[in-house]
Each structure stands twice: as structure tokens, then as C-alpha cells.
Amino acid sequence: MGNETLGQCERLWIDVRLATFDPAVAAPYGLLEKHVLAVRRGAIAAILPQDQVALSGFGGEVIDGRGGLLTPGLIDSHTHLVYGGHRTREFEQRLLGKSYREISRDGGGILATVRSTRALSREQLVAQARPRLEALIAEGVTSVEIKSGYGLTVADELKMLRAARDLAREYPVRVSTTLLAAHCVPPEFCGQADRYVEMICRELLPRVVEERLADAVDVFCEQLAFSLEQTERIFAAARQAGLGIKVHAEQLSPGGAAALAARFSARSADHLEWLDEAGVLALKAAGSVATLLPGAFYVLRESRKPPVALLRQHGVPMALATDLNPGTSPLASLRLMLNMGCVLFGLTPEEALTAVTRNAAVALGLGEVLGTLSVGKQADLLLWDIDQPARLVEELGSIRPRQRIVQGEIVHASRS
Ligand code: NIG
Ligand code: FE
Numbered sequence: 001m002g003n004e005t006l007g008q009c010e011r012l013w014i015d016v017r018l019a020t021f022d023p024a025v026a027a028p029y030g031l032l033e034k035h036v037l038a039v040r041r042g043a044i045a046a047i048l049p050q051d052q053v054a055l056s057g058f059g060g061e062v063i064d065g066r067g068g069l070l071t072p073g074l075i076d077s078h079t080h081l082v083y084g085g086h087r088t089r090e091f092e093q094r095l096l097g098k099s100y101r102e103i104s105r106d107g108g109g110i111l112a113t114v115r116s117t118r119a120l121s122r123e124q125l126v127a128q129a130r131p132r133l134e135a136l137i138a139e140g141v142t143s144v145e146i147k148s149g150y151g152l153t154v155a156d157e158l159k160m161l162r163a164a165r166d167l168a169r170e171y172p173v174r175v176s177t178t179l180l181a182a183h184c185v186p187p188e189f190c191g192q193a194d195r196y197v198e199m200i201c202r203e204l205l206p207r208v209v210e211e212r213l214a215d216a217v218d219v220f221c222e223q224l225a226f227s228l229e230q231t232e233r234i235f236a237a238a239r240q241a242g243l244g245i246k247v248h249a250e251q252l253s254p255g256g257a258a259a260l261a262a263r264f265s266a267r268s269a270d271h272l273e274w275l276d277e278a279g280v281l282a283l284k285a286a287g288s289v290a291t292l293l294p295g296a297f298y299v300l301r302e303s304r305k306p307p308v309a310l311l312r313q314h315g316v317p318m319a320l321a322t323d324l325n326p327g328t329s330p331l332a333s334l335r336l337m338l339n340m341g342c343v344l345f346g347l348t349p350e351e352a353l354t355a356v357t358r359n360a361a362v363a364l365g366l367g368e369v370l371g372t373l374s375v376g377k378q379a380d381l382l383l384w385d386i387d388q389p390a391r392l393v394e395e396l397g398s399i400r401p402r403q404r405i406v407q408g409e410i411v412h413a414s415r416s
Contacts, residue, residue, distance in 0.1 A: 005038070005046045006053065009060050011408060012038035013381075014050060016065030019389045020373035021072055021358045028350055029389045030372065037070060039379040042407035047375060065383060068402060071353075071392075072373055073142025073380035075360035076334045078246075078270050078291055078321035080180075081132045082125050082163045083150045085116030087326045100300055100328065101252070104224055110150070110184040113326050117150035117160065125163040126170075132324060135332035137173055140401045142380040144173055145321075145364055147218055149180030153188070154204050157181050161213040172404070172411035174380070176364045178246060179205065179214040182226045182234050197230045201237040209241045216244030216267060216365070221257035228260055235264040244365045250274040251296070262286035268319065268363035272306040273297065280310045289363040291319040292347075292355070294340035295329035308346050318347070319363045320355040338393040349390035379408040 006012065018037060020030035036053050038046040038060075055062060090103050090112070103109050117125065136144060146164040151157040161177050168175035181200045189196035208214045217238035221231040225248075235245050244267045249257035251271035258269035262282035269275075269283060270291040283290055290311050297305070311318055320341045323329040331337075334356055341352040361371025369378050383403040386392065391399060404411050 006048075006058060009038035009040045009045050009058075011061045011063065012036050012046075012058070013063045013065050013070060013383070014053075014055070016068055016070045016383070018047065018373050019069055019071045019353070020047070021354055022372040022374045023358075024374075029353065031389075037373065037381070039405075039408035042379055042409075044373060044375050044377050044379045047373065063403075066385075069384045069386050069389065070373065071382050071384065071389065072357040072371055073382055073404070073406065074140045074334050074356045075143040075364065075370060076136055076141050076321050076324070076356070077145050077176075077268065077319050077360040077363040078147075078293060078323050079145055080147050080149060080323070080325035081136075081144070081332075082129045082146055082148075082160050082167070083113050083117050083326055084120040084125060084128060085113060085326065086330070087112055090327065091330075094300075101224060109327055111187070113150045114152055114184065114186065118153070118156050122159045122163050122166065125160065126166050129163065129167060132332045133167055133171060133173065136322070136324075136334060137171060137404070138400065139333060139335050140382045140404065141334055142173055142382075142404065142406050143176070143361075143364070143366070143370060145176040145178055147178040147180040147183075148214075149183030149218075149220075152181060152184065152186035154199075154207060157204055158207060158211070158213060161208065165213065172406045172409075174370075174406075176215045176366070177213060178216045178218045179208050179243075180218040180220070182219040182230070184220065184225060193226065193230060197226070197233055200234060205237050205241055209243070214243060216246050218246040218248065220248040221255065221260070222248065222251060223253050223255070228256060231257060232260060235261065239264055246270065246363075250279065258283055258288075262288050267365050270321070270323075271296065273302060273304045275307055277307070277310055280307060280314050280316060283311075283316050284314045289317045289319050289359050291321055291363055292341060292345055293321055293323040293329065294337055294344050295331040296323045298340060298344060299328050299331070305345055312351075317359040317362060318351060318355050319359040320347070320352060321360065321363075333396075335392065335396055339396055342393055349393040352393050353389055379405060381405040
């Protein structure tokens with residue numbers, strides 16, 4: 001059976017261990033020893049025990065993995081990596097004791113980045129985003145989500161989303177885009193958050209849908225941002241437009257945003273430091289992913305941790321992401337998040353790696369397409385010279401993928 005399939009394959013890897021993360025494979029990490037993986041037309045066409053495969057007569061390319069480990073490509077399912085400028089001064093102020101809330105109240109925070117993002121052209125935004133995206137790609141990211149949210153006018157939000165789509169064309173990486181116009185009330189609508197929400201639903205969202213610029217919609221539902229009622233209005237409009245739903249929930253205070261998002265079958269609820277058991281149960285019932293963002297927790301020197309034990313107990317899938325942004329997580333490393341997810345939040349290395357593969361794919365609505373080494377899924381793969389998957393979590397800086405494979409093709413981190 002297997003060899004007939006192989007006959008039509010373009011490329012296959014031999015002498016590899018596969019960390020499949022496929023729940024159908026009972027071993028930890030879904031590990032399969034001494035299997036071959038074959039690709040055809042950008043997808044995984046076969047995974048077979050090597051001793052059942054006759055290579056003689058195979059016309060495609062055979063890649064000798066030399067005992068390496070093959071994993072799914074890493075997925076960063078929550079970033080704000082398109083933005084202008086930096087907020088180093090705020091970093092210094094926070095180190096001197098000023099809080100994120102105080103800085104935001106004084107016109108800094110998100111609004112500072114809104115000013116510097118509005119000042120840039122689409123091309124300039126792309127140029128500033130490149131090194132951040134390249135850093136992610138170099139360490140193994142093959143899919144990334146990018147949010148808008150620093151434009152806050154129709155033109156500037158569209159500009160950000162177009163810049164994100166430009167990056168997708170330029171790099172060997174899959175980009176999911178998310179409209180986060182409800183990130184902060186812009187100065188033009190100061191004191192009129194409801195009117196701004198109205199503008200998002202009536203003016204901006206239809207444009208985004210018409211131009212297919214976003215795959216999902218997100219809202220920062222928080223005391224210093226948007227209320228539950230405002231969030232609900234945006235979710236209703238997003239659902240009607242057929243877009244996925246995500247939420248920044250329970251980051252700085254409790255409030256029921258995750259449960260609200262669950263009512264809209266959200267793909268994910270993100271941050272969740274203040275999530276309670278009712279919220280956990282709501283996410284479970286909706287099949288939503290709990291996305292944990294240890295970078296923001298760490299940079300803001302928070303002490304309250306997301307309820308990992310409850311999420312685990314109730315079987316809510318957990319994702320980890322960088323939240324890469326200039327204020328709370330200027331950290332362009334998903335590998336660092338693996339490490340922080342374990343050291344700071346208590347995930348196991350297997351949970352952490354599942355959180356940036358299988359569960360991150362679900363958080364992007366791509367669970368059928370990405371995230372595991374399974375026949376039929378897109379062939380986004382990484383080949384590592386390591387013997388145990390947990391080394392990807394433990395050791396930072398020194399381990400880089402030997403090969404990156406996107407849609408079955410071996411690619412390089414640089415621009416296409
Ligand atoms: O995910 N929580 C809201 N938004 C970002 C922070 C953005 C910023 O400070 O620029 C976050 O942490
Ligand atoms: Fe965020």
C-alpha cells in the first residue's frame with residue numbers, strides 16, 4: 001500500500017524520528033521511531049515504518065535525516081508584529097516603578113504606538129516588521145498570526161492588514177490576519193467608545209471583509225479598553241461577516257470576557273491570568289483554545305498566573321504565543337515562550353510543544369490543515385539535530401532547525 005503512495009511523492013525523509021503531536025499516536029509527543037515521511041503537492045502524503053519502504057525505484061528526492069527529529073512547523077498564534085517605532089522609554093519608566101496602567105492613562109501605551117504607526121507608510125511598516133518576522137522564522141515558525149490594532153482609523157487599520165499580507169507574500173510563512181480595531185479607543189473618539197465601536201461594525205469591518213484582509217476579529221476586553229457590551233457588538237458583527245473570533249480576556253482584571261467569547265464559539269481566548277473556573281468550563285464547552293502569553297506576564301512583572309491546573313483538569317487545549325508587541329512583549333522568540341510556559345506557568349514540555357503546534361493551529365481555525373504530522377495536512381516541517389523534543393523547550397539560543405520545510409519545499413529564513 002505504502003509504496004504505491006510513495007511512487008507519486010516528490011520528496012521523502014528517511015532516518016528520522018517523528019514527533020507527530022498526532023493524538024492518534026499514543027506515545028509522548030506522538031513519537032514514531034524510524035519512520036519515513038513523504039510529501040506530495042505540498043501535503044504529507046505518507047508516514048510509514050522505514051523497514052516497510054523499498055526505496056529502489058523511488059524517483060523523487062530522498063533526504064537523509066541522519067537520526068534527526070522531524071516536528072511540525074511552529075505556529076505563533078498571537079502577535080502584533082506590524083507596528084511603528086518602539087517604547088523603550090516606557091520600559092525604563094516601568095523599571096522605575098510606573099505601572100502599565102499609569103503609562104496608558106498618561107497617553108503612552110498602545111496610543112504611543114498608534115501615533116508612530118499612523119506616521120508610517122505601508123512599505124515602512126513592512127520594513128520595520130521584517131526583522132521581527134525573520135527572527136521568528138529563523139527559530140522555526142512556519143505560521144504566524146498578525147493583528148492590526150495600532151491604526152484605529154479605517155485607512156490605518158487597512159494599512160496594517162495590507163502590510164501583514166505583504167509579509168505573507170514575501171516570506172515562506174503562512175500569515176493569518178486579525179482585525180483588532182477594538183484595541184484602544186482612539187483620540188478622535190475620546191469619551192465616545194460606543195461611537196467608535198459603531199464605526200468598526202458599520203464602516204471598517206465591511207471594508208475588511210470586502211477586501212478579504214482579515215481571517216478573524218479580536219477585541220481587547222478590559223477595564224482600560226472595551227466593555228463586555230461593546231465586545232459583544234463587535235463579535236456579533238464579526239460572526240455575521242463569517243470571521244473567526246478571538247479575544248484579549250482576563251489579562252489585567254476579571255470580567256467574563258472569555259465566557260462571552262465562548263458564547264460566540266471563539267477560536268481562542270488569550271492571556272487569561274484572571275480566568276475563573278466558570279470561564280474555564282465555558283471555554284471547554286465551546287471548544288475554544290486557551291492561549292497563554294507568558295511574555296506579557298513576564299514583562300509586566302505580573303504575579304497572578306493563568307489557571308493552568310484547571311485548564312488541564314477540564315481538558316481545555318492550551319496554546320502559547322509570543323504576543324509580540326512593543327509594549328508588553330517585545331520578545332520575538334516563540335522558543336522563549338516554550339521555556340517560560342514551563343518555568344513560569346508550569347506546563348510540561350509536551351504541553352508546551354503541543355501549545356505551539358496542534359493547539360495553536362486550532363486557535364487559528366486551521367486545526368484540519370496544520371499542527372501535526374498527519375497524512376493530509378500541509379507539509380510544514382522542521383528537521384532538528386536533537387534527540388529529545390524537550391530540548392526545544394529547555395535550551396535557548398543554540399538550537400536552530402537544520403531544515404525548514406514549508407508546503408513540502410525546503411526554504412530559507414531570508415526574503416523570497
Ligand atoms: O496583548 N493587551 C493588549 N494588547 C497588547 C499590548 C499592546 C501594547 O501595549 O502595545 C497585549 O499585551
Ligand atoms: Fe496581544
